[in-house]
Amino acid sequence: MLDERKLAVLRAIVEDYVSTNEPVGSKALADKHNLGVSPATIRNDMAALEEQGYIHQPHTSAGRVPTDKGYRLFVDRLSHIKPLSAAERRAIETFLAGAVDLDEIVMRTVRLLAQLTRQVAVVQYPSLTRSTVRHVEIVPVAERRVMLVLITNTGRVEQRVIELPDPVADDRIAHLRAVLNSCLDGCGLSDVPETVAELPDRLPIEDRPVAATILSVLLETLVERHEEKIVFAGAANLAAADFSVGLRAVLEALEEQVVLMRLLGETGDLPGLTVRIGSENPYTGLRGTSIVAAGYGAGDKELARLGVLGPTRMDYPVTMGAVRAVARYVGQILAGS
Amino acid sequence: MLDERKLAVLRAIVEDYVSTNEPVGSKALADKHNLGVSPATIRNDMAALEEQGYIHQPHTSAGRVPTDKGYRLFVDRLSHIKPLSAAERRAIETFLAGAVDLDEIVMRTVRLLAQLTRQVAVVQYPSLTRSTVRHVEIVPVAERRVMLVLITNTGRVEQRVIELPDPVADDRIAHLRAVLNSCLDGCGLSDVPETVAELPDRLPIEDRPVAATILSVLLETLVERHEEKIVFAGAANLAAADFSVGLRAVLEALEEQVVLMRLLGETGDLPGLTVRIGSENPYTGLRGTSIVAAGYGAGDKELARLGVLGPTRMDYPVTMGAVRAVARYVGQILAGS
DNA sequence: TCTGGCACTCCGTGTTCCCGAGTGCCAAGT
DNA sequence: ACTTGGCACTCGGGAACACGGAGTGCCAGA
Numbered sequence: 001m002l003d004e005r006k007l008a009v010l011r012a013i014v015e016d017y018v019s020t021n022e023p024v025g026s027k028a029l030a031d032k033h034n035l036g037v038s039p040a041t042i043r044n045d046m047a048a049l050e051e052q053g054y055i056h057q058p059h060t061s062a063g064r065v066p067t068d069k070g071y072r073l074f075v076d077r078l079s080h081i082k083p084l085s086a087a088e089r090r091a092i093e094t095f096l097a098g099a100v101d102l103d104e105i106v107m108r109t110v111r112l113l114a115q116l117t118r119q120v121a122v123v124q125y126p127s128l129t130r131s132t133v134r135h136v137e138i139v140p141v142a143e144r145r146v147m148l149v150l151i152t153n154t155g156r157v158e159q160r161v162i163e164l165p166d167p168v169a170d171d172r173i174a175h176l177r178a179v180l181n182s183c184l185d186g187c188g189l190s191d192v193p194e195t196v197a198e199l200p201d202r203l204p205i206e207d208r209p210v211a212a213t214i215l216s217v218l219l220e221t222l223v224e225r226h227e228e229k230i231v232f233a234g235a236a237n238l239a240a241a242d243f244s245v246g247l248r249a250v251l252e253a254l255e256e257q258v259v260l261m262r263l264l265g266e267t268g269d270l271p272g273l274t275v276r277i278g279s280e281n282p283y284t285g286l287r288g289t290s291i292v293a294a295g296y297g298a299g300d301k302e303l304a305r306l307g308v309l310g311p312t313r314m315d316y317p318v319t320m321g322a323v324r325a326v327a328r329y330v331g332q333i334l335a336g337s
Numbered sequence: 338m339l340d341e342r343k344l345a346v347l348r349a350i351v352e353d354y355v356s357t358n359e360p361v362g363s364k365a366l367a368d369k370h371n372l373g374v375s376p377a378t379i380r381n382d383m384a385a386l387e388e389q390g391y392i393h394q395p396h397t398s399a400g401r402v403p404t405d406k407g408y409r410l411f412v413d414r415l416s417h418i419k420p421l422s423a424a425e426r427r428a429i430e431t432f433l434a435g436a437v438d439l440d441e442i443v444m445r446t447v448r449l450l451a452q453l454t455r456q457v458a459v460v461q462y463p464s465l466t467r468s469t470v471r472h473v474e475i476v477p478v479a480e481r482r483v484m485l486v487l488i489t490n491t492g493r494v495e496q497r498v499i500e501l502p503d504p505v506a507d508d509r510i511a512h513l514r515a516v517l518n519s520c521l522d523g524c525g526l527s528d529v530p531e532t533v534a535e536l537p538d539r540l541p542i543e544d545r546p547v548a549a550t551i552l553s554v555l556l557e558t559l560v561e562r563h564e565e566k567i568v569f570a571g572a573a574n575l576a577a578a579d580f581s582v583g584l585r586a587v588l589e590a591l592e593e594q595v596v597l598m599r600l601l602g603e604t605g606d607l608p609g610l611t612v613r614i615g616s617e618n619p620y621t622g623l624r625g626t627s628i629v630a631a632g633y634g635a636g637d638k639e640l641a642r643l644g645v646l647g648p649t650r651m652d653y654p655v656t657m658g659a660v661r662a663v664a665r666y667v668g669q670i671l672a673g674s
Numbered sequence: 675t676c677t678g679g680c681a682c683t684c685c686g687t688g689t690t691c692c693c694g695a696g697t698g699c700c701a702a703g704t
Numbered sequence: 705a706c707t708t709g710g711c712a713c714t715c716g717g718g719a720a721c722a723c724g725g726a727g728t729g730c731c732a733g734a
Binding site for chain 1 (some may be wrong): 706707708709710713714715716
């Protein structure tokens, strides 16, 4: 059905189209890629490829353009992820190593990825769920208001202002903080609800309402915020790509955390590296865009995901290489800090 | 030189051009705005206005378009800031009131402003310089590593990881924290350097190297980070505006914190409300864009700035009204929290 | 100082035409 | 059974051209 040569033709079409952004014809193929056959033969193969939906011609008497299905086949079977050059790897390493806290790691990562791929990069903050409690701090801010700060072992800091039902003396707060920390130190975040469930019962009765309020906010923070933060960079690259159509839709999607979430989140077939091509992704408006995403984390736990978003006609091997590499390096940085 | 009627003509041109986005001719003006004179008279006035550089015609036999100088005159003398409707004000209030911490206040503000003006909104995080220390926390993270968390009265939380020269026992850290807090509680951030200058001398000699390290990072945090964080939203609105030319440049500027900083930062003539029109702003590439910015803060201290960025042909009265209103409401929220 | 009239200038649009790239098909060659 | 060269056909897109209309500048008269 699809012999070796037809696949070679498809590969050539994808590569040519990606680099020139123009429909590619049989003659050009025969010239540039030495396939060893004449244009006429290639035309026959192209007809077959089109028949099966891998390529498509915009109009009669134009060259062929890969379809989403064509790119899919290319990514799955016809290409190899292209590793970064040594220079690029060094650049990544030094650039990421300079970060002083989690915010900066994420910020640098997303910029790096955007620059490396010349596309829009998206990075999700490391999930809280897999990390553990390093410290809980309760800071009085006003008579009936405290600030709750939660510090995790991945360096993430969550903060919430809490209104208390009654005024509370500072030493009561201090005591509560001490108790909380002794309970929770090193506790996995997913175990927190269970761990604190019985806590109020062990406190003096007058402290219980306050403790309950604080704990409920703590739990809320864990579930609500746990992985909703996403940042992106490189929007300017959209303008460079010939995105003229649908640019608006893409920008809108980028500002919708929820949409981004889903795009990054749903995991794919290749281990660790997800590629979603054009219409494969669930959002109209992102018809013309592909997403290359990967999980990252400290050690082997996947904490969150990152990736890039670009036109379907992107250079998949290079992009996949960059995403994979950055994911790995971020993982290393997180593990080492 | 510019009598009353010529000014009225200019105003009419600006208003028409803003709403139609097409060069406006003498006939249209005479029809829509009842200026009480004939098209021919208007033509004479237009010739005078063009002579003095307030308007400009793209080509012979096209209508007129305001120049930057024309918009400037319009903003300074011909228009009145348009207050928001009651409904809009209520919407702002309820939307902002739901925020739980500073991050969320800023996030909501920027989105709100983008939606209200249908342009790109930019918000700078409240400056640290005018706020005071609420609490300093030092959390051991590893044997020779601690995390420094600084909480201010504006609800901002700054965090840094610090590598210590030597391992330090937890109780030494606790002591240092207590000393720090007793010194710094309520201290204005700009006074911190002075306040801590003598601190190491009052500590046991063995704690001094550690204290010095921590203090140097603390000071660094204050000066380096003090107001560099800026967020934006509403980039999708750029695509809707007919920004086709230069869109790339605008997106690039948006991702350059430094550029944004300067655009927002340089203060203007009107009290509190800065308008920079087209070529008035210092960056090529932002030729076709105007910036409307205002300071905001709790009470009367200006903590930071916010604003919107849009095509020069924006609706200045409405935009200025929205920016001013949002700045005020954010100030109220900050003061009240 | 304003107004109506008039000639003039271009822009943008629609039409037509033509070239060239690329195809599909067929018959002949290996 | 493939592959190949030849050939007629199809469109897209650019160049040339005409033309209507919106808008102007200027002038003479009120």
